[in-house]
Amino acid sequence: MFWFLMKVSSVYEQVWSVLCRRGLLQRSYIVERATLPQQRVYADLSRFPSLQLPYFSLLIVQIQPATATEATTAESAELSVEILKYRPDPDAGFSSAKDRDSG
Numbered sequence: 296m297f298w299f300l301m302k303v304s305s306v307y308e309q310v311w312s313v314l315c316r317r318g319l320l321q322r323s324y325i326v327e328r329a330t331l332p333q334q335r336v337y338a339d340l341s342r343f344p345s346l347q348l349p350y351f352s353l354l355i356v357q358i359q360p361a362t363a364t365e366a367t368t369a370e371s372a373e374l375s376v377e378i379l380k381y382r383p384d385p386d387a388g389f390s391s392a393k394d395r396d397s398g
Contacts, residue, residue, distance in 0.1 A: 296357075297355055297357055298355070298358055299354065299355055301351070301353055302350060302352070303348065303352050304348035304350050304351075306348075307325075307352075310354065314356065319356055319358075320339065320354060321340075321341055322357040323340045323355065324340070324355045325343070325348065325353070325355075326353045326355070327348055327351075327353075328349060328351075329348050332371050352372040358370065364387075
């Protein structure tokens with residue numbers, strides 16, 4: 296199972312700390328400029344505690360396969376809740392389709 300976070304550039308250091316606490320850095324990847332000739336992939340994020348990333352950078356985390364689907368889903372949900380608290384201030388930009396459509 297994989298977990299994805301788009302537009303991670305503004306909260307990368309906070310997200311990196313969460314992944315570190317959860318022991319997920321070695322199974323995490325950053326893709327910047329995906330599909331472009333300048334695409335770059337960072338693997339094993341333990342070597343990259345701070346990166347200057349483009350706005351549309353993508354974080355991919357491989358959630359450890361569990362014996363039960365429920366355990367994997369629970370781990371993914373916990374990770375989502377912990378990471379989402381670092382969302383940028385909605386006044387600083389779009390944080391959801393609802394925010395974008397209302398402006």
